[in-house]
Amino acid sequence: MELLLAPEDKKKIESGIREKYAKVAAGPEGLFKYPTGRAGLEALSYDPEILKTLPSSVLDSFCGVGNPFSLGPLNPGDAVLDIGSGGGLDSLVAARMVGPGGKVVGLDLSPEMVTRANENLRQTDFANVVFQEFSGEDLLFEDGSFDVVLSNGVFNLIPGKGRMLQEACRVLKPGGRLLIADQILTGTLTKSTPERIDSWFR
Protein backbone atom coordinates (compact mmCIF):
# COMPACT_ATOMS: atom_id res chain seq x y z
CA MET A 1 0.00 0.00 0.00
CA GLU A 2 2.90 2.31 0.75
CA LEU A 3 4.14 3.02 -2.74
CA LEU A 4 7.66 4.12 -3.28
CA LEU A 5 7.28 6.99 -5.68
CA ALA A 6 9.72 9.11 -7.55
CA PRO A 7 9.35 12.82 -6.67
CA GLU A 8 8.02 13.54 -10.20
CA ASP A 9 5.28 10.94 -9.75
CA LYS A 10 4.35 12.39 -6.40
CA LYS A 11 4.14 15.85 -7.97
CA LYS A 12 1.99 14.39 -10.74
CA ILE A 13 -0.42 12.91 -8.21
CA GLU A 14 -0.56 16.13 -6.25
CA SER A 15 -1.20 18.28 -9.31
CA GLY A 16 -3.85 15.77 -10.44
CA ILE A 17 -5.55 16.13 -7.06
CA ARG A 18 -5.31 19.93 -7.19
CA GLU A 19 -6.82 19.97 -10.67
CA LYS A 20 -9.72 17.71 -9.72
CA TYR A 21 -10.50 19.45 -6.48
CA ALA A 22 -10.42 22.87 -8.11
CA LYS A 23 -13.59 21.64 -9.83
CA VAL A 24 -15.07 20.02 -6.74
CA ALA A 25 -14.62 23.29 -4.84
CA ALA A 26 -17.30 24.89 -7.02
CA GLY A 27 -19.68 22.13 -5.89
CA PRO A 28 -19.32 18.34 -5.61
CA GLU A 29 -22.78 17.66 -7.02
CA GLY A 30 -22.66 14.95 -9.70
CA LEU A 31 -18.89 14.44 -9.41
CA PHE A 32 -18.91 11.46 -7.06
CA LYS A 33 -20.42 7.99 -7.09
CA TYR A 34 -21.90 8.51 -3.62
CA PRO A 35 -24.31 11.18 -2.37
CA THR A 36 -22.68 14.50 -1.48
CA GLY A 37 -23.88 17.69 0.20
CA ARG A 38 -26.94 17.59 2.44
CA ALA A 39 -28.09 14.20 1.07
CA GLY A 40 -24.74 12.66 1.99
CA LEU A 41 -24.79 14.18 5.47
CA GLU A 42 -28.30 12.87 6.14
CA ALA A 43 -27.47 9.40 4.87
CA LEU A 44 -24.42 9.33 7.18
CA SER A 45 -26.54 10.41 10.19
CA TYR A 46 -24.72 13.66 10.98
CA ASP A 47 -26.43 15.31 13.96
CA PRO A 48 -29.38 17.26 12.46
CA GLU A 49 -29.32 19.71 15.39
CA ILE A 50 -25.75 20.70 14.50
CA LEU A 51 -26.38 20.78 10.74
CA LYS A 52 -29.28 23.16 11.35
CA THR A 53 -26.86 25.70 12.80
CA LEU A 54 -24.55 25.71 9.73
CA PRO A 55 -25.00 27.70 6.50
CA SER A 56 -26.39 25.67 3.59
CA SER A 57 -23.35 26.43 1.40
CA VAL A 58 -21.10 24.49 3.79
CA LEU A 59 -23.53 21.55 3.74
CA ASP A 60 -23.55 21.68 -0.09
CA SER A 61 -19.76 21.41 -0.27
CA PHE A 62 -19.54 18.15 1.71
CA CYS A 63 -17.98 15.21 -0.16
CA GLY A 64 -16.83 12.96 2.68
CA VAL A 65 -17.23 9.18 2.68
CA GLY A 66 -18.23 8.60 6.29
CA ASN A 67 -19.10 10.29 9.58
CA PRO A 68 -16.03 10.59 11.85
CA PHE A 69 -18.27 11.82 14.68
CA SER A 70 -20.05 8.45 14.65
CA LEU A 71 -16.92 7.16 16.42
CA GLY A 72 -17.74 9.26 19.47
CA PRO A 73 -18.41 12.94 20.13
CA LEU A 74 -15.62 15.47 20.63
CA ASN A 75 -15.20 17.08 24.03
CA PRO A 76 -15.72 20.76 24.80
CA GLY A 77 -12.32 22.47 24.75
CA ASP A 78 -10.66 19.96 22.40
CA ALA A 79 -8.10 21.14 19.85
CA VAL A 80 -8.91 19.47 16.53
CA LEU A 81 -7.04 19.04 13.24
CA ASP A 82 -9.03 18.16 10.09
CA ILE A 83 -6.67 16.84 7.39
CA GLY A 84 -8.02 17.40 3.86
CA SER A 85 -10.83 19.58 5.16
CA GLY A 86 -12.26 20.37 1.69
CA GLY A 87 -15.21 22.73 2.00
CA GLY A 88 -14.82 22.53 5.77
CA LEU A 89 -17.99 20.77 6.87
CA ASP A 90 -16.31 18.45 9.39
CA SER A 91 -14.21 21.32 10.75
CA LEU A 92 -17.31 23.40 11.42
CA VAL A 93 -19.22 20.47 12.97
CA ALA A 94 -16.16 19.93 15.17
CA ALA A 95 -16.10 23.64 16.08
CA ARG A 96 -19.71 23.35 17.23
CA MET A 97 -18.85 20.33 19.41
CA VAL A 98 -15.69 21.74 21.03
CA GLY A 99 -17.27 25.13 21.68
CA PRO A 100 -15.56 28.50 22.09
CA GLY A 101 -12.98 26.99 24.48
CA GLY A 102 -11.69 24.63 21.78
CA LYS A 103 -10.07 25.29 18.42
CA VAL A 104 -10.11 23.74 14.96
CA VAL A 105 -7.57 23.81 12.15
CA GLY A 106 -8.56 22.52 8.71
CA LEU A 107 -5.92 22.01 6.04
CA ASP A 108 -6.13 21.09 2.40
CA LEU A 109 -3.80 20.71 -0.56
CA SER A 110 -6.19 22.48 -2.93
CA PRO A 111 -6.15 26.30 -2.83
CA GLU A 112 -9.69 26.42 -4.26
CA MET A 113 -10.91 24.17 -1.46
CA VAL A 114 -9.30 26.41 1.16
CA THR A 115 -10.93 29.45 -0.44
CA ARG A 116 -14.30 27.70 -0.41
CA ALA A 117 -13.83 26.69 3.23
CA ASN A 118 -12.98 30.28 4.16
CA GLU A 119 -16.06 31.56 2.34
CA ASN A 120 -18.12 29.04 4.29
CA LEU A 121 -16.44 30.07 7.53
CA ARG A 122 -17.26 33.73 6.95
CA GLN A 123 -20.95 32.83 6.98
CA THR A 124 -20.64 31.54 10.54
CA ASP A 125 -19.72 33.24 13.79
CA PHE A 126 -16.86 30.91 14.75
CA ALA A 127 -13.77 32.73 15.98
CA ASN A 128 -11.73 29.59 16.69
CA VAL A 129 -11.49 27.96 13.23
CA VAL A 130 -8.77 28.48 10.61
CA PHE A 131 -8.26 26.90 7.20
CA GLN A 132 -4.76 26.60 5.77
CA GLU A 133 -3.31 25.42 2.49
CA PHE A 134 -0.71 22.70 2.90
CA SER A 135 -0.30 18.95 2.64
CA GLY A 136 -1.11 16.54 5.43
CA GLU A 137 2.27 14.97 4.83
CA ASP A 138 4.13 17.88 6.43
CA LEU A 139 2.27 19.25 9.40
CA LEU A 140 3.61 22.62 10.48
CA PHE A 141 2.57 22.13 14.08
CA GLU A 142 4.46 21.42 17.27
CA ASP A 143 4.41 17.94 18.78
CA GLY A 144 1.38 17.28 20.95
CA SER A 145 -0.75 20.17 19.66
CA PHE A 146 -4.10 18.39 19.21
CA ASP A 147 -6.60 16.24 21.11
CA VAL A 148 -8.19 14.90 17.93
CA VAL A 149 -7.03 14.44 14.35
CA LEU A 150 -9.80 13.67 11.91
CA SER A 151 -9.83 13.04 8.21
CA ASN A 152 -12.64 12.22 5.80
CA GLY A 153 -12.00 10.74 2.36
CA VAL A 154 -8.39 11.84 2.06
CA PHE A 155 -5.87 9.13 2.95
CA ASN A 156 -6.55 6.96 -0.08
CA LEU A 157 -5.60 9.92 -2.28
CA ILE A 158 -2.24 10.20 -0.65
CA PRO A 159 0.93 8.49 -1.82
CA GLY A 160 2.68 8.91 1.55
CA LYS A 161 0.10 7.31 3.84
CA GLY A 162 2.69 6.13 6.36
CA ARG A 163 4.33 9.52 6.52
CA MET A 164 0.98 11.26 6.99
CA LEU A 165 0.09 8.87 9.82
CA GLN A 166 3.43 9.53 11.54
CA GLU A 167 2.81 13.24 11.29
CA ALA A 168 -0.72 12.82 12.67
CA CYS A 169 0.68 10.84 15.60
CA ARG A 170 3.39 13.41 16.26
CA VAL A 171 1.00 16.36 16.50
CA LEU A 172 -1.45 14.48 18.75
CA LYS A 173 -1.20 14.76 22.51
CA PRO A 174 -0.61 11.45 24.33
CA GLY A 175 -4.00 9.75 24.49
CA GLY A 176 -5.22 11.88 21.56
CA ARG A 177 -7.62 10.30 19.08
CA LEU A 178 -7.37 9.65 15.35
CA LEU A 179 -10.75 9.39 13.59
CA ILE A 180 -10.75 8.48 9.91
CA ALA A 181 -13.35 7.80 7.27
CA ASP A 182 -11.85 6.47 4.07
CA GLN A 183 -11.92 4.13 1.11
CA ILE A 184 -10.30 0.72 1.23
CA LEU A 185 -9.71 -1.61 -1.66
CA THR A 186 -12.06 -4.51 -2.09
CA GLY A 187 -10.77 -5.45 -5.54
CA THR A 188 -7.67 -4.79 -7.57
CA LEU A 189 -6.63 -1.45 -8.93
CA THR A 190 -4.83 -2.03 -12.18
CA LYS A 191 -5.25 1.45 -13.50
CA SER A 192 -2.68 4.16 -13.95
CA THR A 193 -2.21 7.04 -11.54
CA PRO A 194 -4.43 9.57 -13.36
CA GLU A 195 -7.15 6.94 -13.61
CA ARG A 196 -6.78 6.22 -9.93
CA ILE A 197 -7.40 9.84 -9.11
CA ASP A 198 -10.22 9.75 -11.63
CA SER A 199 -11.77 6.73 -9.97
CA TRP A 200 -13.02 9.18 -7.37
CA PHE A 201 -15.25 10.64 -10.03
CA ARG A 202 -17.99 9.39 -12.26
Next chain:
Amino acid sequence: MDFLALMKEAGFGGAEMAGDTGFNSSAVTKGTMFRAKKGIGEKAMSVEDGLKKYREFFEMAYADGALDRKMKHLVALGASLGAGCEP
Protein backbone atom coordinates in the same frame (compact mmCIF):
# COMPACT_ATOMS: atom_id res chain seq x y z
CA MET B 1 1.17 -3.25 4.18
CA ASP B 2 -2.41 -2.58 5.18
CA PHE B 3 -3.66 0.62 6.70
CA LEU B 4 -4.01 -0.75 10.26
CA ALA B 5 -0.40 -1.96 10.18
CA LEU B 6 0.71 1.48 8.96
CA MET B 7 -1.17 3.07 11.85
CA LYS B 8 0.62 0.84 14.35
CA GLU B 9 3.96 1.54 12.75
CA ALA B 10 3.29 5.27 12.97
CA GLY B 11 2.95 4.92 16.77
CA PHE B 12 -0.80 4.51 17.23
CA GLY B 13 -2.33 1.98 19.59
CA GLY B 14 -5.67 0.22 19.51
CA ALA B 15 -5.97 0.80 15.75
CA GLU B 16 -9.17 -0.75 14.48
CA MET B 17 -11.69 -0.66 11.67
CA ALA B 18 -15.04 0.51 12.90
CA GLY B 19 -17.48 -0.47 10.18
CA ASP B 20 -18.45 0.28 6.60
CA THR B 21 -20.12 3.57 5.72
CA GLY B 22 -21.92 2.43 2.56
CA PHE B 23 -20.27 5.29 0.62
CA ASN B 24 -18.13 3.68 -2.07
CA SER B 25 -16.14 5.84 -4.47
CA SER B 26 -15.60 3.10 -7.04
CA ALA B 27 -16.50 -0.50 -7.80
CA VAL B 28 -13.35 -1.76 -6.09
CA THR B 29 -13.29 0.41 -2.94
CA LYS B 30 -15.59 0.83 0.02
CA GLY B 31 -16.06 3.50 2.66
CA THR B 32 -14.68 2.37 6.02
CA MET B 33 -14.22 3.96 9.44
CA PHE B 34 -10.92 3.70 11.34
CA ARG B 35 -9.96 4.79 14.79
CA ALA B 36 -6.82 4.74 16.93
CA LYS B 37 -5.25 6.44 19.91
CA LYS B 38 -1.82 7.82 20.51
CA GLY B 39 -0.13 6.40 23.55
CA ILE B 40 -1.63 2.94 23.97
CA GLY B 41 0.80 0.36 22.66
CA GLU B 42 3.19 3.04 21.51
CA LYS B 43 6.54 1.90 20.23
CA ALA B 44 8.71 0.78 23.15
CA MET B 45 11.77 2.91 23.94
CA SER B 46 14.88 1.65 22.17
CA VAL B 47 17.83 0.34 24.22
CA GLU B 48 19.95 3.33 23.14
CA ASP B 49 17.24 5.77 24.25
CA GLY B 50 16.94 3.96 27.57
CA LEU B 51 20.71 4.12 28.20
CA LYS B 52 20.76 7.78 27.20
CA LYS B 53 17.98 8.59 29.67
CA TYR B 54 19.84 6.67 32.42
CA ARG B 55 23.06 8.56 31.69
CA GLU B 56 21.18 11.86 31.83
CA PHE B 57 19.71 10.92 35.19
CA PHE B 58 23.10 9.81 36.53
CA GLU B 59 24.81 13.02 35.41
CA MET B 60 22.06 15.11 36.93
CA ALA B 61 22.22 13.27 40.24
CA TYR B 62 26.00 13.62 40.55
CA ALA B 63 26.25 17.19 39.29
CA ASP B 64 27.95 19.63 41.66
CA GLY B 65 25.31 21.14 43.90
CA ALA B 66 25.05 21.68 47.65
CA LEU B 67 27.44 18.74 47.76
CA ASP B 68 30.15 18.55 45.15
CA ARG B 69 30.53 15.63 42.77
CA LYS B 70 33.33 13.96 44.74
CA MET B 71 31.39 14.17 48.02
CA LYS B 72 28.28 12.69 46.36
CA HIS B 73 30.34 9.75 45.08
CA LEU B 74 31.79 9.15 48.55
CA VAL B 75 28.32 9.26 50.14
CA ALA B 76 27.09 6.78 47.51
CA LEU B 77 30.06 4.51 48.22
CA GLY B 78 29.34 4.60 51.96
CA ALA B 79 25.63 3.98 51.39
CA SER B 80 26.19 1.04 49.10
CA LEU B 81 28.77 -0.54 51.45
CA GLY B 82 26.36 0.00 54.36
CA ALA B 83 23.56 -1.66 52.37
CA GLY B 84 25.82 -4.57 51.49
CA CYS B 85 25.77 -3.72 47.79
CA GLU B 86 28.67 -3.99 45.46
CA PRO B 87 29.59 -0.36 44.88
